[in-house]
Amino acid sequence: MKFFKWTLLLFSYSVLSGACSSESNEPDIDETTISISAPSVSNVTEDRATIIATITTNTPSAILKKGICYDTQSNPTISNRTIEMSSAGLSLNLTITELEPETKYYAKAFATVANGNPVYSTEISFTTAARSITSELDKYIAPSYPDDYTSIADWSNRSQWNLANVHDPSIVLAEDGYYYMYQTDASYGNAHEYGGHFHCRRSKDLVNWEYMGGTMNSLPGWVIPKLNEIRKAMGLNEVQPAINTFGYWAPCVRKVRNGLYRMYYSIVCPGLLNGENTWGERAFIGMMENTDPANNGGWEDKGYVITNASDKELNFNVKPDDWTNCYYKWNAIDPSYIIDKDGKHYLVYGSWHSGIAALEVDAATGKPLNTLPKPWGTEEDIAPYGQLLVTRQIGNRWQASEGPEIIYNPNTGYYYLFMAYDALDVPYNTRVCRSQSILGPYLGIDGTDLTRFGGEMLPIVTHPYKFSNSNGWVGIAHCAIFDDGNGNWYYASQGRLPKDIPGINASNAVMMGHVRSIKWTSTGWPVVMPERYGAVPQLPITEDELTGSWEHIDLSYSYGKQKTSNTMTLSADHKVTDGSWKGATWNYDADNQRITFSNGVEVCLQREVDWEASPRTHTIVYAGYTNSKTYWGKKKK
Structure with a gap:
């Protein structure tokens, strides 16, 4: 065994207690010798290794620190990573943890003394083992929150909600590393009624979510005046609906750039256009902005963006059950917002009625790029309200499709338009189509041209389902699609429990937030995983x-x-x-x-x-x- 010797001159000083200055004496000189044996390594696994060495010294009390220094480069020093032994004694027996698998490390034992350079042993090297699938997955702990959250559904338990009481989510990854989720005002037992509108929660890992409250305190001041401005221009009486009768639906939140986030939201007005037996009132899409979503109260309302547009001029006395002949061509709810690959900004919106429309908006303001005319007239008159992207049935305004969500995937070169189909209680399901142009034509996986001819959109992305040993889920649609900036994509929506589950009152009103991973087929279509995301280690599948x-x-x-x-x-x-x-x-x-x-x-x-x-x-x-x-x-x- 080799030893290295180090000699240190130690000086002793006497200090006058309580004095402002001291008077030095002649130093006493001691010789301290330190030798460190060459280390040995054992118990090397994928993430740890044990190193043993022995320190020999004639003055143990002179040693201030002792331990192991290590690095992935040769000749490590105490300026690299270290692990120290705090207990007394001169035998080092230390386990280094949090190492990377299949990695070569270099290590030395060290000791330091006052006013002297550190003493090192000879260097050794070792290579950690390959990652063990068994050990990595055996450490995994699955989420434990219950699917039946009725016992904590009320407002007083909101800090425990996690993903309980979620409906029509929209998710954005912010600069602070949090994912922020916003949603429609809907919850089991209407628990959200106490806390404002467009409620928010956030997460760092997409599994554990912190409830943050409403982003809008009350109905924006522009809504009722704008409603009556349009009604007056249509020759209709002014109205003053009760504040608590408006609907707050389907926000869409996007990061525009660093320091600017936009939320487009739907306000659905109550009532009928012209009294009993006439078509229902209109909706509005408004917009808010925030510089930092962590400041949940920092959303500044920017007002009106767009409303329902009708191609029936002032013939608004369409009966409320004349579904296929609805008064409106475009329904101003369910906004989605996208900045296309060329830097243009678009608002995509619509529900049932004639289908889904796209409207270019000004990048600086988020409002329509061109001034919109009055929201009624001929088809030509209202053309500025949007261009058709997809429709389920040409000529039928009872479409049973809504909730557009549009993204662009640069890896495939396609825009993807996700849609919710059918009634939201049980049948709700998600479809997707794609186009190489933001404005279409959008095609299904079977080649159906959904822009020019309409039709059933395929493929189906989610659908009511049930694995064994469970109640399964229904009502899985109106989704958010988002990515982590590293090529990993996700799908989020509500999932409802089926109807009439024994022991759960109004079980179909239980709406749990579902986050799921998206994978991409070899032909560039997104598939959504059948089980919810739970941060399982993504080790290679053999x-x-x-x-x-x-x-x-x-x-x-x-x-x-x-x-x-x-x-x-x-x-x-x-x-x-x-x-x-x-x-x-x-x-x-x-x-x-x-x-x-x-x-x-x-x-x-x-x-x-x-x-x-x-x-x-x-x-x-x-x-x-x-x-x-x-x-x-x-x-x-």
Whole structure:
């Protein structure tokens, strides 16, 4: 064993107690010697290693600090990372933690004394083990909040809500690293009525959410005057609706640039246009701005943006049950906002009626780029109110589609328009289409031109479903689509419990916020994972993990029906040996985490929470499309 010797001259001084200056004496000179043995390393794992060394000295009391210094570069010193031994004694036995797997480290033992340079041992090196899937996943703790949150649903328990009482969420990633979520005024038992409007919560990890309260204290002062201004111009009487009868729906929040955030929101006016047996009153889209969403009270209202537009001139006495012949062409609710790849700003909006419209807005103000005419007239008169993007049925204003959400994915070069279909209580489901131009034409996965001819939008992204050992979820739509800036995309919406669950009063009014990961198919279509996001470690999925039994769901469209699972089994020799695809073969692309089946179906894989397990744990899920069908699956434990 080699030793290194170090000699230090120590000087002793006497200090006059209580004096402002001291008088030095002749120093006493002692020789202190320190030797440190070459370290040895043991118990090396993927994230830790134990290092042992021995210090030899004739003056133990002279040592101030002792320990191990280490780095990924050779010749570490105490200016790099260190771990110290605080206990007495000269034998070092220290475990370094939080190391990176499959990484080479260099380490030395050290000791320091007063007024002297540190003493080091010889250098050793070691390499940590490869990441262990088992150990990493075994450490994982799944979210524990209940799906039935009725016991904490009231306003007094709002600090415990997490993702309880969420409806029509909009999510933005802010400069401070938080995701901020805003929503429609809707909650179990109308708990939100006490706290203003367009409620906010935030999260750093998309799992744990902090409730922050309403962003708008009361009905904006411009709403009723604007309503009566339009009514007067239409020859209608002025109205003074009660403040608590207005609807506050579907905000959309976007970061415009550093230090500027915009929220477009819907205000739905109560009443009828011209008394009994006439069509309903209009809605407005307004806009607020904030420099920092952490300042939840800092939203400044910027006022009116747009309202419903009618191509029926002043023939507003359409009966309220004449659905297909509605008075309005465009319904001014459900805004979505996008800055396109060329830097132009667009407001995309609409619900039922004639479909979804796009309107260019001024980048500086967020208001319409061009002055809008009166919101009634001929079709040509109201053309400035927007250009049609998609419609479910040409010529039918009872569309059963709403809640547009538009994004651009630079990795695929497409704009994606997500839509909510059907009634929101149980049947609600999500669809998506895409276009290489912001203004279309938008095509479904089956090639249907939804801009020029209309039609059923495919693929289906979410749909009422049920895995075993659970009540499942329904009403999963009106989504937010957002990314983390690193290529990871997410889907968020409410999910409702089914109707008439024993022991839960009004169970279908339970609305839990769902956040789910999005993966992308080899042809550039987004698939939403069947289990909610739970921050499961995304370690590589190996082929041997895929063999065994899966819960498989054909998620294809069936109005209001909860799609249930059956068992599908994959064998190690790449065959499907049980289930609806029995007889097919399968191949795994480990680099992209996709399985391709011989029946033409490609599915994307992800590690996610098994929310139906007790206790909850992690599993592997899949989602995939054909041109007419959607499939979800979950690996059985």
